[in-house]
Amino acid sequence: MADPIVPPSPTAPAVPDVPEVPTGPYVYDYAASPQRQIVMPKTVPLPSYRTYVAEQKAAAEADEAKWKKMQADFELAKTKAEAEGKDAPKPPVRPVPRKDDNDLKTPWPLEAQDADLLRLQECLGAKVEEIFEQAGELTCQLEKGSILEALRLCRQDVQLNYEMLADQTATHYPAATGFAFSVVYHLTSISRRKRLRLRILVPEGFTPESACAIYPGANWMEREIFDMLGIRFANHPDMTRILCPEDWEGYPLRKDYPVVGLGQRDISFREDRGGMIERIALQKAGQLGINLKVPKAD
C-alpha cells in the first residue's frame, strides 16, 4: 500500500523548481499514431476515353512486341540448334488472354454518341476538352475558364435544357501534373429526364467562376467546396466556411490532411496501452475496499 500523504513541513520548499513531466509508457504519442500518417495517392483516377484508348493501345502494342520477341528468340534458338545438330526446340505458342465468364464486366469509357454531348461540342468548339460516356453517364470535360459559359448554355439552350444543378463537388488529385483538383457539376434535366456531368480541372490557386448566378443552389455547395478543399470561387456572394468553424486551419478533404489527429481533443486516457487506467482503478478500488477482480471459476 502507498504511504499516507505527509503534510509538508514549513521548512521544506512549497513548490519544486522543475514541474514534473508526465512520463511513462501510457502517454500516447499522437504524432506517431499510425492513423495520423498520411499516405499520398500515387495515381490519378480520372476516367477519360482518351487515356483509356491510349492504355488499350499501349497494352496491345506491348503484347505484340512480346510475341515478336518470342518468335525472334525461337528463330535464334532454332538456327543455333540446327547448327549444333540437336533437335529443334518447340515453336512458341501465343498466350491467349484468360477469359473467365465469372469476371466482372466493369463499365469503361465509351466514345460519345449522345446528342447532348455532341451538341455541347458543337456549340463550345475547342473549349470542350473531352466528351465520353461511362456506365450510362455523360461526361464533358471543359477548359477551366469556360465553365460559366457552358453552364449557361446547358441551362438556357432549348435542346439541352438542364434546369437543375443536382450536385457540385470537387476532388483532390495531388499526383496529377498540371492540375490539382477536379470540380464536378452534376446537372439534371427534369423535363428530358437526363443527367450530365461537367468537369473542369483546376490548378492550385485558380478561382473558377461561381455558378450562383445561373443556379442559386450552388451557393452552399461552393462554400462547402471552399471549406473542404480550399478552392475559391470568383463572384460568389459569401465565400466563407460552412461546415467547419471559421477559424479552422487546413482543408480536410485534401489528401495531405490526416484522417485522425488535427483538431482532435487529446485525451490522455483515450488509449490505455500500458494498462495504467486499469491499475489506477484497481488501486482506488483497493483503497475503498471494493473487489473489482472477477473471481474465476476453477
Added chain:
Amino acid sequence: MTLDSIALSRQQLDGDKMIINLGPSHPTTHGTLRIVLELEGETITKSTPEIGYLHRGVEKLGESLSYQQFSPLTDRLNYCSSIMNNVGYACAVEKLLGIEIPKRAQQIRVLMSELARIADHIVCVGVNAVDVGAFTAFLYLFKQRETAYDLFELATGQRLHTSFTRIGGLFRDIPEGFVPICERFLVECEAAVDECERLLTHNPIWHDRTKGIGAISPEDAINWGYTGPCLRAAGVPQDLRKAQPYLGYETYDFDIPIGTTGDVFDRYLVRIEEMRQSLRIVRQVLDRLEPGPVNVDDPKVALPSKEKVYTRMESLIHHFKLIMHGIEMPVGEIYSATEAANGELGFYLVSDGGKNPYRIRVRPPCLPIFSSFHDQVKGCLIADAVAVLGAMNIIAGELDR
C-alpha cells in the same frame, strides 16, 4: 458565418433590429443547427442559417474505410430512414461495379425502403404538427412508426442504424414472421394515416398556421435544387423512382402526388399521400415476393455463406480475400441518385482501383433545400419560420455529414 453575426454585438450596433438565435439547441431544430434571425417587431427581415454542428467528416472517413465499411456511416446520414441511405449507397457501388443484384434482393430493398419512407414521413408530419402546436397527430402516428421500427428490428436486428445492405445484396433474408406482421401493419397504418388526416387536413388552426407559409414557385424550387416532397409540393412531378427507375421501380404501380403552391400545407398533403402510395408499393412487393437468394452469386463481390467458409477451401480463400483486400474495383467515377424520403440522395464515388474509395461525396437532399431558408422565411413571423423548418424536414445528420 463571420464573427460579427454574434447576436450581442450586432444588437448593440442597431437598436431597432432585434437579433434572435434559433438554436443551436432548440426543440424545433431537431438536431443541432443555428439560425440567426433579424427581427423587426416579430417580422423576420433576415435569417442566416449556420450549419456544421453535426459535422463528423463522413466523406473524409470514407476515404480510409473499405467500400463495405462505409455502409454503417450511411446509417448516420438521415437517421430517420437509414435503410434508404444504405440502399442508395449500395446502388452506387453496384453501379460502379456494373453488377445487378438478384430479384428477391431488389424486392426486399424496395419493401424496406418504402417502410422507411413511411417512417420518415411520419416523423416529419408528426413533428411538424407538434412544432405548430398540434400534439395529438404525433401520438397517433408514432404508434405506427413504432411498428415500422419493429419490422426493421425483425429484419435487420437494429431499429435505427440498420446497415441492412451489403454490396451485391443484403445482410440476410427477411425472417419467417415478417410478412404477416407487415400485412397487419399495412392495414393499421392506412387507418392511422386516415385518422391523422381527419385530425389535420380540415383543421382550421392547422390551415391558418400552414397555408401560404413558405410558398415557392416551381421555377424557384428547381433553381434552388429542391428535390423530393418539397419539389413535388411546388407542382413539379419529379420522382426518381419514375424518372430514372432503379431496383425495378418501373414495375410497380404507384402515383406521384403533386401540390400547387409549395407551401407547408401542400408539403404536408404530399407527404400524407406519399405514405399511402408507399403502402401500395409495399402491398405489391408482398404479393410478388419471389423466393431465391438475396446476394449475388459472385465470390469476388459478396461474402460466401458461413457454411461454405467452414467446409470449402475456395470459399475460405474468397472470404479471406474479400475481408483483407476488399472488392477489386474498377477505376472510374460514378454518380448514383436514389429517391430518399427527403429527396434526391446522391453518391458520387471516385475509385482508383484500391480497397478504399478515392473520394466519396454524399449529396444530401437537405442541403440545397435548407440553403433557400432565407428566401422562404423573409417577411414571415418567427412561428412561421418554425413551421417552414419542420416542413423542409431538415435532418442535421445528413445536412452536416
